[in-house]
Amino acid sequence: NAGVTQTPKFQVLKTGQSMTLQCAQDMNHNSMYWYRQDPGMGLRLIYYSASEGTTDKGEVPNGYNVSRLNKREFSLRLESAAPSQTSVYFCASSVGQGAYEQYFGPGTRLTVT
Amino acid sequence: TQLLEQSPQFLSIQEGENLTVYCNSSSVFSSLQWYRQEPGEGPVLLVTVVTGGEVKKLKRLTFQFGDARKDSSLHITAAQPGDTGLYLCAGARSWGKLQFGAGTQVVVTP
Numbered sequence: 001n002a003g004v005t006q007t008p009k010f011q012v013l014k015t016g017q018s019m020t021l022q023c024a025q026d027m028n029h030n031s032m033y034w035y036r037q038d039p040g041m042g043l044r045l046i047y048y049s050a051s052e053g054t055t056d057k058g059e060v061p062n063g064y065n066v067s068r069l070n071k072r073e074f075s076l077r078l079e080s081a082a083p084s085q086t087s088v089y090f091c092a093s094s095v096g097q098g099a100y101e102q103y104f105g106p107g108t109r110l111t112v113t
Numbered sequence: 114t115q116l117l118e119q120s121p122q123f124l125s126i127q128e129g130e131n132l133t134v135y136c137n138s139s140s141v142f143s144s145l146q147w148y149r150q151e152p153g154e155g156p157v158l159l160v161t162v163v164t165g166g167e168v169k170k171l172k173r174l175t176f177q178f179g180d181a182r183k184d185s186s187l188h189i190t191a192a193q194p195g196d197t198g199l200y201l202c203a204g205a206r207s208w209g210k211l212q213f214g215a216g217t218q219v220v221v222t223p
Contacts, residue, residue, distance in 0.1 A: 004155070035213075040122075040215050041215060042117075042201065042213040042214050042215040042216055043156070043201065043203075043211075043213040044213070045210060045211070048210065058210065090155050090156075092155070101146070101158045101161070102156075102158070102211065104154075104155025104156050104157070105155050106153070106154055106155055107153070107154070107155055
């Protein structure tokens with residue numbers, strides 16, 4: 001089992017460009033999450049999906065959109081990248097609702113110039 | 114606003130020394146998790162504490178959840194270089210959403 005996979009691992013964008021970060025899990029988990037990690041800020045929740053077919057905003061959703069494509073895949077889209085979106089992005093999954101263990105992917109390091 | 118405050122932000126110690134990392138909040142959490150993150154990787158769960166006053170041990174790591182479920186500590190005995198990493202606490206309140214602290218960077222030198 002690969003666990004949680006993310007692509008790409010690194011990306012450089014110019015201001016105004018768009019891109020989609022891909023995430024897939026092979027653990028048959030119901031819930032999936034997108035976080036960003038910035039120095040001194042910890043992990044902040046962008047969007048989450050409690051189950052296939054549902055998505056909801058987290059703490060910092062502005063400038064992002066998500067799609068829960070199926071049970072395995074959860075993508076994060078930046079429509080018009082801004083320098084403030086320079087960060088490391090992590091996808092995570094868990095069995096379901098509640099304080100279950102979250103399994104994280106290796107992250108995508110995004111730089112917006 | 115950081116609802117979970119971790120201290121210290123950075124800790125550098127010699128192999129064999131003990132260390133304690135703190136996680137504090139003014140809010141009550143239904144449970145609290147501790148993760149360790151190594152460079153270039155995602156966080157990995159170490160432990161979940163649920164009951165106020167609970168103490169859990171994982172080899173040389175001891176985790177404690179405060180009686181009021183607002184704070185937690187992680188104590189490492191006889192630290193080893195392999196303990197080096199970013200330690201993150203995360204509190205759960207409403208469904209499935211975790212509130213993460215900013216983390217404590219621990220460096221253990223041989």
